[in-house]
Amino acid sequence: MTQNIEALKYGSVTTISCGDLNIRVYTTKDAIDDQVILLEKQGKGVVIELPAFHNSIREMTSYLKEKGIEVEAKLVSYHAAGSSFLPDVKSYLTESAIAFNTDGQGAQLIKNFSDVFGEGFDSGKVNSGEKFSAGVVTLAGIDLDIIPNGDAFEVYIPEAKAVYIHMLGHDCHSIVAGAGHADAIIANLRGYLDRGTEIFLSSHYVPETRKDVETKIAYLEKLKEIASGCSSAAEFKGKVEKEFPGYSGANYLDMTVGFFFKN
Secondary structure: OOEEEEEOOOOEEEEEEEOOEEEEEEEOOOOOOOEEEEEEEOOEEEEEOOOOEHHHHHHHHHHHHHHOOEEEEEEOOOOOEOOOOOOOOOEEEOHHHHHHHHOOHHHHHHHHHHHHHHHHEOOOEOOOOEEOOOEEEEEOOEEEEEEEOOOOEEEEEHHHOEEEEOOOOOOEOOOOOOHHHHHHHHHHHHHHHHOOOOEEEEOOEEEEOHHHHHHHHHHHHHHHHHHHOOOOHHHHHHHHHHHOOOOEOHHHHHHHHHHHOOO
16 A cells, blocks of 8 residues: 655645545644545545544645546544535434434534643534445445444545545454444454455545554454453453554543443
């Protein structure tokens, strides 16, 4: 996977060329450090997820203008804050994403972030637009396989052998709601590996490879193994930290510990 990284004033853009299709990943480097995915083909584009801080919104808007990319669709899945970003471009959501961002966890996160970050954060919520369901849609000349799930949706990009999922990160902790949830994540990742996926995109980590995904699967398997031999939350957390020193996402590990060992 050949990547070109371009530094901007606030964030950066990683570009991966896949023939006629370019994948551009804007890393916001703001307080929540998100990734915004831009799929671009012959000057037309589709954005997956939105930048949520006003500085990031202005910067990405300027970047699109500079590159001469006309965005024809915004796919809003897990990150619905940032309604001032390309307000005239049609938004696309599944029923699951609408629920997630109207009354679900997504809506609660937007409220929390708004309270913490104040005016710098665009709390305007995109929870309506064109509804779509499972299956292939073509936007900006790009075929996209929409895969709804219990929270929102994932996006497979056949032309690039790439997939967008919400969270991954091969060297950071994840939110794992028990052994059953770990098994579900593993099954989902293995499904994409079996499909021949080469590029793994997510909202909270730079683009990753098949090797990175295998590393994540091994991490999840080890979590289950460690948990099965522990009798307390403190013991579990300590052993996980020892097994995976230097991993980021300590707050995610705390949440995982709470799921595996409920008081």
